[in-house]
Amino acid sequence: MTKQPAGALLFVLTCAMGVGPLLNYGLSATSPLIIEDLGISEAQFGLLATAIFASAAVSSMWLGKLSDRISNRAQLILIFAGTAVALVVGALAQHYAVLLIAALLAGPAQAISNPTTNRVIIHHVAPPKRPGWIGVKQSGVQGSQLFAGLFFPAVSLWIGWQGATALAAVVALALLFYGLRHLPEPRPITTPVPAAAAGEPAAGQAKAxxxxxxxxxxxxxxxxxxxxATNVYLPLFTVRELGFSLLLGGIAAGVSGIVGVTSRIMWGRQMAKGRRASTLLILLGAGALLGAAALLAAGEFGTPALLWLGVALHGATVLGTNVVVMAGVMKVVPAARVGSASGVVAMGMYAGFASGPLLMGLLLDSTGSFRPGWVLVGVGYLLCVLLALVLRRHGNRAGVPR
Structure with missing residues (x-):
């Protein structure tokens, strides 16, 4: 019987998911300082996140295929060391252009994190435990958001935002050394091919x-x-519209991260119980729509209580979607193609990540108000509900629970 992986591996996978977004979460948490220090506009600041995620989107499919071919150790180095390099470049940035380069460097490290961690899970974790593991490891992203929301503003008040970014690079390297010590040898457990994938061509021949x-x-x-769009501009929104301090704005992002950690684990458990992905995605989309409405209302009426409601709903719904999506992918493709399929989904995710901050920044610059941005976000969530309904109907026709 194959020995099951230890909790240390789960911690490594969680960190692998969380370390990549450290730069963008850190920049977001200290956005008022960066905008003032570099003399840039809100749209220019939003372009930093767009650069990170555009870089991730462009490299996602190629890195997804690469993850099916190279060792897990090499992938771990790409994730952690790549993030550390981006953070160091960001720490040295005296001009906006240098910070933009750091953003471009951060993208690939995030792009490969889902394919890498999904492959480790499908090859080293028994099928009944996989959704739970996915839920925990995906919570690393929100753990990173929580860490950044507390760490970057506090350290920035001590040694500046650039000093905080440099210190974060040290954290990334420390996690790399820990991860390399606890990564298991390639001893994949035997797993059946998912029913939906039965009859598909072999991995080397399959195209569609x-x-x-x-x-x-x-x-x-x-x-x-x-x-x-929410993660990047939430601290600035709280400072500008509700009069929060920089530290309290960071806490708002941190609270969203705390709720997100819990929600990702919870949604992962729901998938482990056999819940249909389409059903969960309908619920997530509807809850996310309510959260966007709460944030819009908080700005319109200047009500902090609505802000906290919106933050909680954002964490409980939007931040949990990736667990359901990635667990769903594992059910419809064979193990040999999980990395590639994860890369396709990651490409869509990072394309959205790139578009959100850019559009939010442009709307904020052109109107001077967050209102159009929150409306845009809400429309996107409404479309999510419609897509989930299409997924459900497709699953019903195919006879596969999705």
């Missing part, structure tokens, strides 16, 4: 993914747009 993969990618794109 099941339609569900593309529906998952579309859902990831739309939620990604709203997720990062």
């Amino acid at each position: 993914f099941p339609p569900a993969v593309w529906l998952f990618a579309g859902y990831a794109l739309l939620t990604g747009l709203g997720m990062q």
Whole structure:
């Protein structure tokens, strides 16, 4: 009987998911300082997140295929060391252009994190435990958001935002050394081919993914747009519209991260119980729509209580979607193609991540108000509900629970 992986591996996978977004979460948490220090506009600041995620989107499919071919250790180095390099470049930035280069460097490290961690899970974790593991490891992204929301503002008040970014690079390297010590040898457990994938050509011959993969990618794109538009501009929104301090704005982002950690684990458990992905995605889309409405109302009426409601709903719904999407992908493709399929979904997700901050920044610059941005985010979540309904109907026709 194959020995099951230890909790240390789960921690490594969680960190692998969380370390990549450290730069963008850190920049977001200290956005008022960066905008003032570099003399840039809100749209220019939004372009930093767009650069990160555009870089990730462009490299996602290629890195997804690469993850099916190279060792897990090499992939771990790409994730952690790549993030550390981006953070160091960001720490040295005296001009906006240098910070933009750091953003471009951060993208590929994030792009390969989902394919890498999904491959480790499908090859080293028994099928009944996989959704739970996915839920925990995906919570690393929100753990990173929580860490950045508390770490970057506090350290920035001590040694500046550039000093905080440099210190974060040290954290990334420390996690790399820990991860390399606890990564298991390639001893994959035997797993059956998913029913939906039965009859597909062998991994080297297969070209077309099941339609569900593309529906998952579309859902990831739309939620990604709203997720990062909110994550990037939430601290600035709280400071500008509700009069919060920089530290309290960072705490708002941190609270969203705390709720997100819990929600990702919870949604992962729901998938482990056999809940249909389409059903969960309908619920997530509807809840996300309510969260966007709460944030819009908070700005309109200047009500902090609505802000906290919106933050909680954002964490409970939008931040949990990736768990359901990635667990759904594992059910509709064979193990040999999980990395590639994850890369397709990640491409959609990062395309949304890139679009959200850019559009939010442009709307904010052109109107001077957050209102159009929150409306855009809400429309995206409404479309998510419609996509989930299409996924459900497709699953019913195919006879596969999705």
